[in-house]
Amino acid sequence: MLLSSDSSVEHPETPPTGPGEDAGWRRDSPSVGEEKLRDNERMSFERTFDENALFRICFVCTGNICRSPMAETVLKSLVKRAGLEKQVAVISAGTGDWHVGEPSDDRTLAALTARGYNGSGHRGRQFDPSWFANLDLVVVFDRSQERILKTWASNEQDMSKVQLLLTFDAAQAPLVDVPDPYYSDAPLFDQVLAMIEKACEALFRQITPGIRQGVS
DSSP states (O other): OOOOTTHHHHSOSSOOOSOOSSTTOOOSSOOHHHHHHHHTTOOOHHHHOOTTSSEEEEEEESSSSSHHHHHHHHHHHHHHHTTOTTTEEEEEEESSOTTTTOOOOHHHHHHHHHTTOOOTTOOOOBOOGGGGGGOSEEEESSHHHHHHHHHHOSSHHHHHHEEEGGGGOTTTGGGOSOOOOTTSOHHHHHHHHHHHHHHHHHHHHHHHHHHHHHHO
C-alpha cells in the first residue's frame, strides 16, 4: 500500500503504549480492517498458529505490513527448506491496529518477490498479550516495539521472550534496530529485507539444534 497524503493516520509513528479496556488493544471506533475481520469471523490466534509445534515464534513490528511480514516469510522459507514445518510455527503481528486485515505494503511484496519469496497470503493482525503463553519467542525490530511488548508482558518469563531481531546476528547487532521503511522508498525496503534475511538465517541457526534434538 502506497503512502497517503495523511500517513500519520494510517501508520502513526508513535504506537500504543498501554492496554485498552479489552485484550485486543482496539480504538473505540473500529478501523476498516477491524470491520473486515468481524465480517470474516475475525482472525484468531488459534486459526493461524499451530500450537502443537515444538517452537513457536511471532515477529512483531508496528503495523504488520512491512518488517514483520518480511521476517515471517523469510523464516517460513528457511523452516520449509529444512523440513521442519511441523516443528516450527511462525506468525507475525503489529503493535498497532491500523492495518488489521490488510495485505502487506505493495513495496514489501515487491521486495519479497524480487528475492523469490511469495508474501501474497499475508493479512495484518495485531498482537494480543494473551498470545505470550503460547509463544517461545517474540521477535521485534526496534527498541520502541521492545518497550511496548515488555510493557504488555504480565510476568518476567514473558518479558524474556521479547528479543530484538538483530541481536541474533553478531555482524548486525551493533545496529540495534531494523529501520522502518514505511515512510521511505523501494530501495530501503530492499535494504531492510536484506538485513532481515541475514538476521533470520542467524536466528534459525541458533534454534535449529534444539528443535532437531526435540524431534529425535
